[in-house]
Amino acid sequence: MxxxxxxxxxxxxxxxxxxxxxxxxxxxxxxxxxxxxxxxxxxxxxxxxxxxxxxxxxxxxxxxxxxxxxxxxxxxxxxxxxxxxxxxxxxxxxxxxxxxxxxxxxxxxxxxxxxxxxxxxxxxxxxxxxxxxxxxTTLLENARFLLAYKTMRYINASPREHEMQIEIRQALLRMKTTTPKNLLDELSDSDEKKILYIPWIWWLMNAGLIRADLTKRLTMASSIWTIDTEKSIPIR
Missing domain, CATH: 3.40.1350.10 (Trna Endonuclease; Chain: A, domain 1)
Structure with a gap:
């Protein structure tokens, strides 16, 4: 009972x-x-x-x-x-x-x-x-890290930050499989702008739109890929 x-x-x-x-x-x-x-x-x-x-x-x-x-x-x-x-x-x-x-x-x-x-x-x-x-496990370490980018600060993104998310998704769709570092290089030549993009990569990973093998330690050299298609996020 x-x-x-x-x-x-x-x-x-x-x-x-x-x-x-x-x-x-x-x-x-x-x-x-x-x-x-x-x-x-x-x-x-x-x-x-x-x-x-x-x-x-x-x-x-x-x-x-x-x-x-x-x-x-x-x-x-x-x-x-x-x-x-x-x-x-x-x-x-x-x-x-x-x-x-x-x-x-x-x-x-x-x-x-x-x-x-x-x-x-x-x-x-x-x-x-x-x-x-x-x-x-390593998954727990990655979960702790990613949860820091799943707060109200990131839920309440500004219009420009929503645009940055779209830009990240479009770039990753073009690249298919890459690393966070190479994705940032594709997005901008400016280190200052790259810093602004970084949190939104982790945010999109929390949302399940960017994937990685999270049984391995997540770094800027980790392999990442997208679940997007040209129907969900047209390539520019």
Whole structure:
């Protein structure tokens, strides 16, 4: 049986923190820095529609017949368009655990995880355990960097800044695959103007219009490409 949870319990490991989100109406509460890092990835991931921490409690009975409760860490919902491209993107509960804790406490943790799977599977929710090996990766470093260019400052772009975005997209469409450095060289000979273009390259990457292999460290020498076509952004 699932019961809603409103309060965050004291963390047994790490430091609790508040995580501001554009995807949720109120800040999310992370019970550890590892969970905070997962929320960073979820906030950056354009496939994620919304997420909630400590979403509900699972009531279950152990082998001795004792009633127990289990509260998962994070429940994630994905956009319908993303689900259309990837059928595995069903609503997912993520349980966040340091690998050492998972190994040490597995005998204790396994029954409640099994109870969670049994409760969630019939209602179409996937259960997934994640550790620092899944979370604290190069992708996380890139997500932290790119999220700095996903603030209201960039959402509220000026008319000239919107023009700069179009210029970037047109240049990249001409070049097909290039690097941020070479793209800037194509856009201008002026170092001062190049500096003005840089944030909008990262903004367009956040928007999904510019792509890169973000499992590798993002630099000015990284390979980048566009999803634009001549229909979406005519070449000048």
């Amino acid at each position: 699932l019961m809603p949870v409103r309060e965050i319990t004291a963390s047994n490991f790490g430091i609790k923190s508040s995580f501001a989100s554009e995807k949720n109406p109120t800040p999310s509460q992370a019970e550890s820095m590892l969970e905070h890092d997962l929320l960073t990835l979820l906030e950056w991931d354009s496939r994620v529609e919304k997420y909630v921490t400590q979403p509900f409690t699972v009531n279950w009975m152990d082998a001795a017949g004792v009633f127990r409760t289990y509260t998962p860490d994070v429940l994630v919902a994905y956009h319908s368009l993303a689900r259309g491209h990837d059928k595995n993107l069903m609503p997912t509960v993520f349980e966040v655990k340091p690998l050492a804790n998972l190994r040490r406490d597995w005998i204790i943790l396994k029954p409640k995880y099994q109870a969670a799977i049994a409760a969630l599977r019939p209602i179409g929710i996937r259960f997934k355990i994640v550790t620092e090996r899944h979370i604290q």
